[in-house]
Amino acid sequence: MLKPEDVLGAIAAARGDAICVPTMTTAPAWRTLAPDDLSVTCVGFMGGASALGLGLALACPDRRVVVFDGDGSLLMQLGSLATIAGARPRNLTHLVFKNGVYHTSGAQDIPGGLDVDFVVMAKGAGYRNAYAIKEPNDFTRRLPTMLTEEGPVLVELHTGLAEKTPMTDRGGLPFHRQAETLRTKLRGPRG
């Protein structure tokens, strides 16, 4: 079982100039680990992280985009797996933090619980690669590859519950401020 904060810490150290798209319970920890202007949190439209990451990946083909999705969140827009596979963004890494519950709203079970297999779904949709990681050592070993391999790739991360949720640790910039900051950053310095 992976600890979400450890996973995010390792990604923060290895991401380079990748754009990151956290959502739900990954948001509070990511805010602390990577307080930078190359991240944009999917907040206020649960389920949208994968599609937001897709748009960024298509607009910025020379830069890696990493989505920190949740299992409950992805279920809300499961069709995005097919949309992403159809668009074939070679620079998109889609991480699914799988804990089997809607942690933010009180840890109610998601439909299907831990039996839902996102690896099978991603492969069936047409992702270039998809696999699950359950052990910290395996995650550490495969992290460099998952941040560089040709996408779209989905990695199902079997995690415990995060220490904080958006309900227990409110804060961070509103989405519109994050979006504007990232857009400015991506446009580069003014001439």
Added chain:
Amino acid sequence: MPESIPASLIIDTLKDTFREARAWLAAEVAAPPRHPHLGWILSVPDTHQRTVLAALDKEQAIRVLTCATEDEATTTAAGLWMGGEPCVLMIQHAGLYASVNTLRGVAIDGRVPVFYMIGLLSREKDKDPRESRHSMVRYCEPLLDTFGVPHARLEGPDDVHLIPEYFRLARERRGPAAVLVGLETI
């Protein structure tokens, strides 16, 4: 009486709209992104605009991405906008209803200039859309009004100038704007 608009006219107008958008970006940044295409159409296929979608299949200058839902299309548009890419959503009124929370969360609260072309499938030629006997036609403009989304009707070929105007309006107001395609395109 409303008239159908030829697909070729809409596509030429979209190209001009994207060229203008690229020119804005080039004026704003030192090194604008260089892509071989002019812009993006994000579509959840719409019966009303099917001739445009069919003609777009042959276009090299415009990239078309078919999305599974209008929620995805709207959110993907936000990502493209952050990366400096111009795009237009081509959807149907029913898809607007299906994606209202994303319209609110992404385009309105997120202050993202999302420009929609919305097909009014089943709109009667001899009736104002607000008086249609079909609820999916009748509720479209009131819903956009409720959310404060500026909109205009494309009632014939003479109205295509509204496409760049409302695209520009979305950019200027930093939020959504829409044109409603009154009759099936030809």
